[in-house]
Amino acid sequence: MNNSTLPNGAQNPDLLEARKAYDALKAKGLKLNMARGKPSGEQLELSRPMLDILDSSSDTNTIDGLDCRNYGELSGIADAKKLFGAYLNVSEDEIIIAGSSSLTFMYDAMARAMLTGVLGSEKPWGSGGKTKFICPVPGYDRHFAICEFLGIEMINVPMNEDGPDMDMVEELVAKDETVKGIWCVPKFSNPLGVTYSNDTIRRLARLKPAAKDFRIFYDNAYAMHYVYNDVPLLDILEECKQAGNPDMVYIFSSTSKITFPGAGVAFFAASKANIAFTLKQLSKQAISWDKLNMLRHVRFLKDMDGVRAIMARHAAILKPRFDAVIASLDELKRLGAGDYQRPDGGYFVAYRAPKGCAKRIVALCKEAGVVLTDAGATHPYGKDPEDSYIRIAPSFPTIDDLRSAMEVFTAAAKLAALE
Amino acid sequence: MNNSTLPNGAQNPDLLEARKAYDALKAKGLKLNMARGKPSGEQLELSRPMLDILDSSSDTNTIDGLDCRNYGELSGIADAKKLFGAYLNVSEDEIIIAGSSSLTFMYDAMARAMLTGVLGSEKPWGSGGKTKFICPVPGYDRHFAICEFLGIEMINVPMNEDGPDMDMVEELVAKDETVKGIWCVPKFSNPLGVTYSNDTIRRLARLKPAAKDFRIFYDNAYAMHYVYNDVPLLDILEECKQAGNPDMVYIFSSTSKITFPGAGVAFFAASKANIAFTLKQLSKQAISWDKLNMLRHVRFLKDMDGVRAIMARHAAILKPRFDAVIASLDELKRLGAGDYQRPDGGYFVAYRAPKGCAKRIVALCKEAGVVLTDAGATHPYGKDPEDSYIRIAPSFPTIDDLRSAMEVFTAAAKLAALE
Numbered sequence: 001m002n003n004s005t006l007p008n009g010a011q012n013p014d015l016l017e018a019r020k021a022y023d024a025l026k027a028k029g030l031k032l033n034m035a036r037g038k039p040s041g042e043q044l045e046l047s048r049p050m051l052d053i054l055d056s057s058s059d060t061n062t063i064d065g066l067d068c069r070n071y072g073e074l075s076g077i078a079d080a081k082k083l084f085g086a087y088l089n090v091s092e093d094e095i096i097i098a099g100s101s102s103l104t105f106m107y108d109a110m111a112r113a114m115l116t117g118v119l120g121s122e123k124p125w126g127s128g129g130k131t132k133f134i135c136p137v138p139g140y141d142r143h144f145a146i147c148e149f150l151g152i153e154m155i156n157v158p159m160n161e162d163g164p165d166m167d168m169v170e171e172l173v174a175k176d177e178t179v180k181g182i183w184c185v186p187k188f189s190n191p192l193g194v195t196y197s198n199d200t201i202r203r204l205a206r207l208k209p210a211a212k213d214f215r216i217f218y219d220n221a222y223a224m225h226y227v228y229n230d231v232p233l234l235d236i237l238e239e240c241k242q243a244g245n246p247d248m249v250y251i252f253s254s255t256s257k258i259t260f261p262g263a264g265v266a267f268f269a270a271s272k273a274n275i276a277f278t279l280k281q282l283s284k285q286a287i288s289w290d291k292l293n294m295l296r297h298v299r300f301l302k303d304m305d306g307v308r309a310i311m312a313r314h315a316a317i318l319k320p321r322f323d324a325v326i327a328s329l330d331e332l333k334r335l336g337a338g339d340y341q342r343p344d345g346g347y348f349v350a351y352r353a354p355k356g357c358a359k360r361i362v363a364l365c366k367e368a369g370v371v372l373t374d375a376g377a378t379h380p381y382g383k384d385p386e387d388s389y390i391r392i393a394p395s396f397p398t399i400d401d402l403r404s405a406m407e408v409f410t411a412a413a414k415l416a417a418l419e
Numbered sequence: 420m421n422n423s424t425l426p427n428g429a430q431n432p433d434l435l436e437a438r439k440a441y442d443a444l445k446a447k448g449l450k451l452n453m454a455r456g457k458p459s460g461e462q463l464e465l466s467r468p469m470l471d472i473l474d475s476s477s478d479t480n481t482i483d484g485l486d487c488r489n490y491g492e493l494s495g496i497a498d499a500k501k502l503f504g505a506y507l508n509v510s511e512d513e514i515i516i517a518g519s520s521s522l523t524f525m526y527d528a529m530a531r532a533m534l535t536g537v538l539g540s541e542k543p544w545g546s547g548g549k550t551k552f553i554c555p556v557p558g559y560d561r562h563f564a565i566c567e568f569l570g571i572e573m574i575n576v577p578m579n580e581d582g583p584d585m586d587m588v589e590e591l592v593a594k595d596e597t598v599k600g601i602w603c604v605p606k607f608s609n610p611l612g613v614t615y616s617n618d619t620i621r622r623l624a625r626l627k628p629a630a631k632d633f634r635i636f637y638d639n640a641y642a643m644h645y646v647y648n649d650v651p652l653l654d655i656l657e658e659c660k661q662a663g664n665p666d667m668v669y670i671f672s673s674t675s676k677i678t679f680p681g682a683g684v685a686f687f688a689a690s691k692a693n694i695a696f697t698l699k700q701l702s703k704q705a706i707s708w709d710k711l712n713m714l715r716h717v718r719f720l721k722d723m724d725g726v727r728a729i730m731a732r733h734a735a736i737l738k739p740r741f742d743a744v745i746a747s748l749d750e751l752k753r754l755g756a757g758d759y760q761r762p763d764g765g766y767f768v769a770y771r772a773p774k775g776c777a778k779r780i781v782a783l784c785k786e787a788g789v790v791l792t793d794a795g796a797t798h799p800y801g802k803d804p805e806d807s808y809i810r811i812a813p814s815f816p817t818i819d820d821l822r823s824a825m826e827v828f829t830a831a832a833k834l835a836a837l838e
Binding site for chain 2: 036038039041044047048049051052054055056058060067068069070071072099100101103104107108111112114115116126128142145146148149150151256260261262263281283284285286287288289290291292293
């Protein structure tokens with residue numbers, strides 16, 4: 001049966017028109033990519049002056065006199081602990097500056113937990129039996145990939161407009177000691193753009209897990225990454241301390257979307273006890289990380305005012321891109337072909353297609369030269385049970401390209417909905 | 420009984436004199452460190468011009484047009500694969516450029532093997548039961564620390580003048596499938612300075628391990644790091660291919676002792692199949708590593724001639740330091756108070772004190788303000804069964820400081836031997 005044939009054999013004129021519109025766009029032979037949250041060339045230019053910060057006439061010493069060119073200082077340089085401690089609102093002995101990728105640090109923290117446990121573990125997470133992690137959905141595919149790779153069973157929990165469904169989270173952690181943690185992107189979440197409410201964060205900090213070595217893997221990737229409006233985020237480490245759970249949270253972040261995504265610095269914040277425990281473990285893995293790049297970052301960004309200034313410039317570059325995506329999604333929404341939540345910041349807009357349409361839309365876009373994140377990537381094991389979420393990443397293409405890509409997306413979404 | 424009292428109650432004049440000499444040096448209140456293989460400030464200066472390589476006017480693209488400032492290229496940039504492929508004599512698809520620390524890559528490779536296995540593993544190395552690793556001794560304390568941290572049982576095998584005792588290695592790997600690998604530092608080994616003979620490398624490449632997923636962890640840290648004379652090293656990957664064991668070797672290296680120890684680039688070489696397998700695993704851990712630093716390195720070092728030129732300058736700086744250490748050790752050797760092998764390169768000289776004296780010498784040096792690597796660090800679990808090896812790292816102190824430190828060392832060694 002031809003898809004544009006109605007059950008009674010007649011042609012559906014809306015569908016014929018949708019197919020025609022899609023085919024016309026496909027004929028353009030576009031090659032565009034909205035798959036990943038990759039900053040644009042314009043954004044990279046904001047940090048170009050950082051390349052001048054250290055040259056052969058530079059003093060390469062930290063504020064406490066350590067030469068950044070040589071080995072040493074596993075926890076990162078004091079200068080960077082000061083700045084990025086302020087960024088995450090933690091003290092200088094509650095932070096480690098390490099490497100260039102927070103994702104790598106998250107993987108590594110999870111791998112170490114599986115191999116040897118965390119502070120307070122009676123045995124390694126991975127020592128026989130199941131290990132489970134709570135995954136708010138839709139969420140970040142790379143978080144889920146870490147769990148899948150390490151054989152950690154993922155439990156879906158829905159994301160509401162104020163964060164994960166905390167009733168479910170509380171119940172899950174209380175009853176099952178194999179539930180060892182939860183993934184969180186607390187601000188401008190990937191992909192919904194949700195920021196956790198104070199109530200959500202307080203409930204997270206007050207969890208009473210059956211597992212004594214439970215950890216909140218708190219990926220604060222977009223702490224100051226607003227596009228339209230910045231929104232406050234309650235300080236989870238402080239809340240955990242007040243709740244008598246100071247060691248329950250691991251906070252991860254980086255400058256990947258402040259300076260250079262390929263050459264930033266990553267950091268990890270947690271209670272002093274967690275930091276001391278982690279440093280002892282890390283001393284088996286590394287002598288130190290690239291301190292020259294830490295120094296470069298601190299001398300370039302200077303202080304929190306410097307960070308705020310560059311984030312305002314990022315927002316100005318991102319805003320018209322988000323506008324273009326949102327205009328298209330509004331059109332679809334008006335037509336009843338799907339829905340979305342308008343994010344205030346972050347790197348994504350999540351479109352919720354009518355049930356069963358997401359894979360088809362992504363395939364149609366691909367055929368027409370527009371690459372999107374795979375449908376299903378927003379869920380553990382790549383399985384969106386309703387096949388409806390599509391993550392759109394507006395940052396990388398030029399505005400013209402983005403408009404072309406969204407034309408294709410809109411045409412594909414209409415076609416898929418009518419089919 | 421006073422230590423300087425002979426069994427018959429008389430005083431030993433040699434011992435009295437040795438104590439007097441030691442006490443006089445101790446009174447100087449020195450503060451010197453020969454503990455780690457840390458390059459000196461003079462060596463760091465050799466790479467100072469690298470800080471000028473990238474500035475705000477620079478093109479930050481690779482030879483194939485990738486912008487090093489943004490995400491991407493998990494295996495490292497083509498430019499770096501070309502240069503460091505040449506450095507390790509492997510092709511560009513037999514190498515991954517990753518991060519700034521080869522130690523971190525080694526740890527990570529071992530951790531992944533424990534968690535999920537290597538290419539050809541039927542199950543993870545760490546999936547219940549014992550996992551064993553062969554450790555030629557004396558060896559590198561950080562290698563041993565990785566095994567200890569991950570619960571891998573270490574088996575000592577003696578180092579001969581041409582590498583590990585291959586009769587023992589062959590026997591151990593053939594009979595026990597829980598023996599999953601061997602640590603090797605094939606050139607200017609840490610701490611003996613031994614370079615493996617062709618015969619040793621051929622026998623390594625032709626091992627017939629009971630474990631089908633056996634791996635040689637081949638830490639080629641000092642591939643071009645001669646001090647007196649460079650010596651050839653047979654190409655182990657080529658030998659493994661010829662022996663039908665192409666996947667048996669993992670080669671690790673870095674520029675830590677070519678450019679900046681705190682901010683170099685690390686690389687990993689292996690068969691194409693191992694590289695493809697490893698990249699698939701790494702894709703769960705990272706998006707990419709710092710490509711700007713890779714670019715900085717390639718544009719600074721340029722090519723293998725550039726590498727050879729800087730290594731000659733390192734050798735010129737290291738030579739008088741090694742001379743000073745060797746002169747002192749020669750004196751001790753003449754007195755019958757211990758022995759050493761004269762290294763042609765690397766970062767260490769290993770002194771073999773009379774049995775039972777190493778801990779005492781290190782303690783005496785410490786009391787007199789000279790910090791050495793802990794006695795025992797040269798062996799798994801920190802246990803040198805004969806308490807005789809002491810690793811001396813001549814690189815970091817100035818020559819004057821080194822001479823002072825070696826005066827203390829000599830006095831302490833004489834005293835310990837007489838005691």
